[in-house]
Amino acid sequence: MTDPDLLALDGVARVYAARRGLFGGADPVRAVDSVTLSVPPARTVGIVGESGCGKSTLGRLALGLERPDAGSVRFADAPMPRIGSAAWRRLRARMQLVFQDPLGALDRRLPVATQVAEPLEIHRIGSPADRADRVADLLRAVGLRPDHGTRYPHELSGGQRQRAVLARALATDPALLVADEPISALDVSIQAQVVNMLGDLQAARGIAMLFISHDLKVVRQVSHHVAVMYLGRIMEQGDPDAIFADPIHPYTQALVSAVPVAGPRRRPRIVLEGEPPNPARRPAGCPFHPRCPIAVSDCQVIVPELQPMPDGRHVACLRAAISPGAARIAA
Amino acid sequence: MRDTGPLDLAAASLTPPDATPLLAIEGLTVAFDGVPALRGIDLTIHAGEAHGLVGESGCGKSVTLLAALGLLPRSATVQGSVRLDGRELLGAPAAVLDDIRGGRVAMIFQDPASALNPVHRVGAQVTEALRLHRGLDGAAARAEARRLFDLVGIPDPTRRLDAYPHELSGGQNQRVMIAMALAGEPDLLIADEPTTALDATIQAQILDLLRKVQRETGMALILISHDLGVIADVCARVAVMYAGRIVEHGTAEALFATPLHPYTRGLLGALPDMDGPRRRLAAIEGSVPEPWAMPAGCAFAPRCGLAVAACRADPPPALLPHQGADDAEISAHLAACHRADPDIRTRAERLADPAPPVPPSRGTAVSQGV
Numbered sequence: 001m002t003d004p005d006l007l008a009l010d011g012v013a014r015v016y017a018a019r020r021g022l023f024g025g026a027d028p029v030r031a032v033d034s035v036t037l038s039v040p041p042a043r044t045v046g047i048v049g050e051s052g053c054g055k056s057t058l059g060r061l062a063l064g065l066e067r068p069d070a071g072s073v074r075f076a077d078a079p080m081p082r083i084g085s086a087a088w089r090r091l092r093a094r095m096q097l098v099f100q101d102p103l104g105a106l107d108r109r110l111p112v113a114t115q116v117a118e119p120l121e122i123h124r125i126g127s128p129a130d131r132a133d134r135v136a137d138l139l140r141a142v143g144l145r146p147d148h149g150t151r152y153p154h155e156l157s158g159g160q161r162q163r164a165v166l167a168r169a170l171a172t173d174p175a176l177l178v179a180d181e182p183i184s185a186l187d188v189s190i191q192a193q194v195v196n197m198l199g200d201l202q203a204a205r206g207i208a209m210l211f212i213s214h215d216l217k218v219v220r221q222v223s224h225h226v227a228v229m230y231l232g233r234i235m236e237q238g239d240p241d242a243i244f245a246d247p248i249h250p251y252t253q254a255l256v257s258a259v260p261v262a263g264p265r266r267r268p269r270i271v272l273e274g275e276p277p278n279p280a281r282r283p284a285g286c287p288f289h290p291r292c293p294i295a296v297s298d299c300q301v302i303v304p305e306l307q308p309m310p311d312g313r314h315v316a317c318l319r320a321a322i323s324p325g326a327a328r329i330a331a
Numbered sequence: 332m333r334d335t336g337p338l339d340l341a342a343a344s345l346t347p348p349d350a351t352p353l354l355a356i357e358g359l360t361v362a363f364d365g366v367p368a369l370r371g372i373d374l375t376i377h378a379g380e381a382h383g384l385v386g387e388s389g390c391g392k393s394v395t396l397l398a399a400l401g402l403l404p405r406s407a408t409v410q411g412s413v414r415l416d417g418r419e420l421l422g423a424p425a426a427v428l429d430d431i432r433g434g435r436v437a438m439i440f441q442d443p444a445s446a447l448n449p450v451h452r453v454g455a456q457v458t459e460a461l462r463l464h465r466g467l468d469g470a471a472a473r474a475e476a477r478r479l480f481d482l483v484g485i486p487d488p489t490r491r492l493d494a495y496p497h498e499l500s501g502g503q504n505q506r507v508m509i510a511m512a513l514a515g516e517p518d519l520l521i522a523d524e525p526t527t528a529l530d531a532t533i534q535a536q537i538l539d540l541l542r543k544v545q546r547e548t549g550m551a552l553i554l555i556s557h558d559l560g561v562i563a564d565v566c567a568r569v570a571v572m573y574a575g576r577i578v579e580h581g582t583a584e585a586l587f588a589t590p591l592h593p594y595t596r597g598l599l600g601a602l603p604d605m606d607g608p609r610r611r612l613a614a615i616e617g618s619v620p621e622p623w624a625m626p627a628g629c630a631f632a633p634r635c636g637l638a639v640a641a642c643r644a645d646p647p648p649a650l651l652p653h654q655g656a657d658d659a660e661i662s663a664h665l666a667a668c669h670r671a672d673p674d675i676r677t678r679a680e681r682l683a684d685p686a687p688p689v690p691p692s693r694g695t696a697v698s699q700g701v
């Protein structure tokens with residue numbers, strides 16, 4: 001990692017105003033809170049966590065689609081320009097977003113090739129004559145045939161649609177791809193096709209990726225670095241193999257043990273008590289303490305910061321700060 | 332396809348001796364406006380067993396159980412036989428079916444919020460089920476509803492009885508659905524993707540609850556899921572569906588240790604591992620055929636790395652043990668494939684894992700299904 005980071009988030013936070021209504025008096029929603037994270041060129045950083053923990057918000061911050069309320073976002077060693085500015089529009093060609101619902105991302109009234117050509121036209125890439133060739137190349141790069149380009153989105157399968165969305169995202173030869181649950185809506189067999197393809201594209205084009213998913217198995221498969229989020233904060237981050245083989249943070253332990261495995265289970269399951277977290281009612285102290293089986297009284301008042309562990313990963317847990325073993329949940 | 336020897340073998344061997352099945356589905360076919368969606372399903376569920384039904388979306392998992400319970404729209408043509416304790420359900424009078432559904436057989440679905448009535452308190456919905464199926468009223472019904480809420484792990488049950496569905500989380504609503512399903516003291520609970528809409532830690536809670544309830548009440552459970560991991564967690568026997576047929580059937584142990592059908596092997600190979608070295612995933616190319624464009628021969632042939640000419644010409648025979656199966660395997664594990672042999676590997680499998688397969692428990696102690 002001697003290369004300068006392509007994307008660097010430093011202490012970013014995003015706070016949404018409280019919606020008054022049913023429950024009146026709710027606190028502002030801290031969707032993302034003091035996140036520091038960087039993505040080097042040609043690497044994939046995975047973000048995992050349950051619904052509402054702030055993954056998508058983090059993705060939008062990374063692309064400059066939203067401005068952080070605290071902290072900074074840098075892209076290619078320069079501050080992220082303000083959304084809508086000329087500088088930001090120029091950058092957009094280098095950063096692309098792919099998300100869960102490929103049908104929603106495509107215009108159902110236009111053939112796929114027209115939509116893949118769109119970014120080429122917007123960013124004036126190549127002559128009009130070259131563009132047809134480029135579109136055919138892009139479709140081939142994502143495993144579609146050029147004649148798929150003549151079809152409308154509803155004439156493609158879910159996996160083919162997601163490929164078409166990827167072809168469009170790749171049209172401007174981006175340096176960074178933010179993929180927000182790109183395969184969650186697909187069947188497992190098709191997920192594997194797209195996962196393999198993302199790896200191939202990264203190898204061939206050197207694209208950096210921020211890969212957002214709640215599926216730990218897929219994140220482990222694609223990521224060089226992983227961050228586990230809970231209520232907007234990173235609980236544990238580092239090498240995916242180390243973290244998923246031997247999670248240190250109690251939340252990561254529970255999450256890893258909840259992964260359904262097709263075969264004999266190697267580790268007893270930790271079933272967490274309690275409800276999924278509500279960002280509008282963030283507890284004081286450690287955000288995980290109401291569900292943590294090993295919480296101590298300090299956990300209700302002290303917000304744990306990420307601390308380096310002996311193997312290089314970072315963990316935000318008061319007990320892990322004493323020793324990694326002290327955070328182990330007895331099963 | 333009901334008259335062949337192999338099927339009798341299947342029925343005999345996956346059935347514990349002399350047990351009358353709780354639910355017996357035979358030769359079940361369903362067509363929507365003339366287009367076949369189910370193409371002959373045979374499935375036997377025994378009292379007290381946890382049975383999984385797995386396959387990709389659209390392969391007919393939900394239609395199988397909806398057809399069995401008479402819940403399909405009129406546009407569906409249903410044929411075959413579905414017997415509950417020997418009693419035929421297909422074509423049974425609506426009153427009989429109404430009585431069975433929610434009574435002896437209960438169902439829960441993927442999206443609990445839409446299955447609950449949004450304008451009624453959840454407690455009232457459970458007491459209504461208790462009145463219908465157990466004849467309980469007033470204080471007795473409320474007390475029983477409270478007990479069920481407690482059983483399914485709803486915190487502060489007395490207060491939660493008065494909540495509306497939108498005031499509860501997705502996981503809590505699914506618990507309410509399970510409580511309601513248990514209200515009729517069913518012999519069989521059918522859970523159709525009950526955790527697909529839930530977060531990982533909540534999914535773990537609900538699967539745990541289903542296991543506990545099944546053990547404590549002794550009811551049978553049919554768990555439908557597209558996730559082999561979820562099935563492995565709960566079920567002792569598993570049927571794998573593809574394009575309206577069951578293509579593999581066996582004890583969970585045998586099926587996960589030595590998958591026979593190339594489709595099952597594809598589903599397993601497509602799953603990334605949680606530990607060990609990372610490998611290229613063995614993706615199944617292509618996609619599930621549309622019901623109106625079913626290939627002749629084996630429906631899986633266009634995507635199958637083992638397909639030979641015979642596969643494109645003739646549909647594979649009904650479920651059979653694989654060649655070279657020992658006695659334990661014959662009784663534990665069947666597949667519908669011309670080439671069901673664990674020793675033949677596809678190119679994708681070899682690419683994903685150049686080392687020869689190590690079948691951990693082949694031929695050893697494959698236990699009989701519950």
Ligand SMILES: Nc1ncnc2c1ncn2[C@@H]1O[C@H](COP(=O)(O)OP(=O)(O)OP(=O)(O)O)[C@@H](O)[C@H]1O
Nearest residue numbers: 016029031050051052053054055056057058214279
């Ligand atoms: N524009 C917005 N206004 C108000 N609140 C918002 C807004 N966007 C997100 N939130 C809230 O911020 C929190 C984090 O949302 P986010 O979409 O980042 O979660 P996520 O981790 O992507 O979840 P999922 O897995 O469900 O996609 C949630 O509580 C959400 O309701």
Ligand SMILES: Nc1ncnc2c1ncn2[C@@H]1O[C@H](COP(=O)(O)OP(=O)(O)O)[C@@H](O)[C@H]1O
Nearest residue numbers: 363368387388389390391392393394395404622
């Ligand atoms: N009410 C219906 N009308 C027409 N086709 C249907 C209907 N319900 C299901 N189908 C079709 O039947 C097939 C099996 O569907 P289903 O059982 O829902 O699949 P799954 O395995 O995902 O549960 C699919 O091709 C589906 O489109």
Ligand code: SF4
Nearest residue numbers: 286289292299317318
């Ligand atoms: S800080 Fe305390 S509550 Fe938080 S994870 Fe560690 S032990 Fe649990």
Ligand code: SF4
Nearest residue numbers: 629632635642668669
């Ligand atoms: S019958 Fe032939 S095509 Fe079908 S799964 Fe078996 S080998 Fe593949």
Ligand SMILES: [Mg+2]
Nearest residue numbers: 055056057180
């Ligand atoms: Mg999201």
Ligand SMILES: [Mg+2]
Nearest residue numbers: 392393394523
């Ligand atoms: Mg279904």
